C-alpha cells in the first residue's frame with residue numbers, strides 16, 4: 001500500500017472504537033506513521049495514545065483522508081465539526097451502517113469525494129472483507145485509495161450500487177456475530193452431550209475456524225465441502241436433516257436474520 005500521501009498530508013479518524021481501532025491497527029502495521037494520525041474520540045484507548053497518535057488536538061487543514069467510524073446514532077453530533085473538510089481534496093471515508101451517501105453530501109457538499117465502506121471486525125487480524133461504493137465526486141484515484149486502505153485489513157469488493165449496502169451490512173458486516181454465535185451454540189450442543197464446557201468450546205472454535213479456512217483457501221464450493229463430510233446414512237446426515245429443514249432449519253432462519261439486519265440498516269439510514 002502506498003501510504004506516502006497519508007504520511008505527508010495526514011489522516012483523521014473520527015471514532016476509535018472497535019471498528020475504527022481495528023482498521024487503524026492494520027494501517028499502522030503496514031507503515032502508516034503514528035504522527036500522521038489524528039484521532040477524534042471522547043475516550044481514546046491508552047494503548048493507542050502510547051503509540052504516539054495525536055488525540056483530540058488540532059487537525060490538519062487538508063488531510064488526505066477523513067475516516068468516520070462513529071455509530072450511526074452519533075452521526076448528527078460528529079458531522080458538524082467536520083464540515084470544513086468538505087468540497088476540497090480530502091477524501092471522506094465512512095464505515096457507518098445505514099447512513100447514506102446523500103446524508104454525507106448534505107453535511108460536506110456534493111462535490112466532496114465520499115466513499116462508503118462496510119468492513120467487518122476480522123479486519124483486526126487482516127482477515128476482513130470490505131465493500132466500497134463512492135459518490136459521483138469520488139474519482140478513480142479516490143476509489144483506488146479507499147481500496148488500498150481497506151486491502152491492508154482484508155479483501156475488498158466494489159459495489160455497483162449503494163442500494164446493495166444494506167444487504168452487504170447484513171451479510172458480512174454483521175456476519176461475524178452470527179459465526180461467533182454458531183460457536184457458542186455448537187459448544188452448548190456438545191455440553192448437552194456430556195462434554196466439559198472447556199473441551200466443547202475448544203472443539204467448536206477449532207472446527208469453525210478450520211472449516212472457515214478450508215472454505216476460503218480451497219477451490220471447492222461450500223456445498224461440495226459439506227458433502228465431503230457427510231457419509232450416507234451417517235452422523236452428519238442425521239444432523240443436516242435438522243439443520244437443512246426448509247421450515248425450521250438454517251435456510252429460513254438465516255434468511256429471516258439477514259432480512260432483519262438489512263431492514264435495520266434501512267431504518268438507520270432513513
Ligand SMILES: NC(=O)c1ccc[n+]([C@@H]2O[C@H](COP(=O)([O-])OP(=O)(O)OC[C@H]3O[C@@H](n4cnc5c(N)ncnc54)[C@H](OP(=O)(O)O)[C@@H]3O)[C@@H](O)[C@H]2O)c1
Pocket residue numbers: 014015016017018019020040041042043069070071072074077078095096097118119120121173174
Ligand atoms: N463493530 C462492527 O463490527 C462494525 C462493522 C462494520 C461497520 N461498523 C460501523 O462502525 C461504526 C463504529 O462501530 P463500533 O462497533 O466501532 O462502535 P464503537 O466501538 O462504539 O466505536 C465508536 C467510537 O466513537 C466514539 N464517539 C462517539 N461520539 C463521537 C463523536 N461525536 N466524535 C468522535 N468519536 C465519537 C465512541 O466513544 P464512546 O464509546 O466514548 O461514546 C467510540 O469510541 C458504526 O457506525 C458501525 O455501524 C461496525
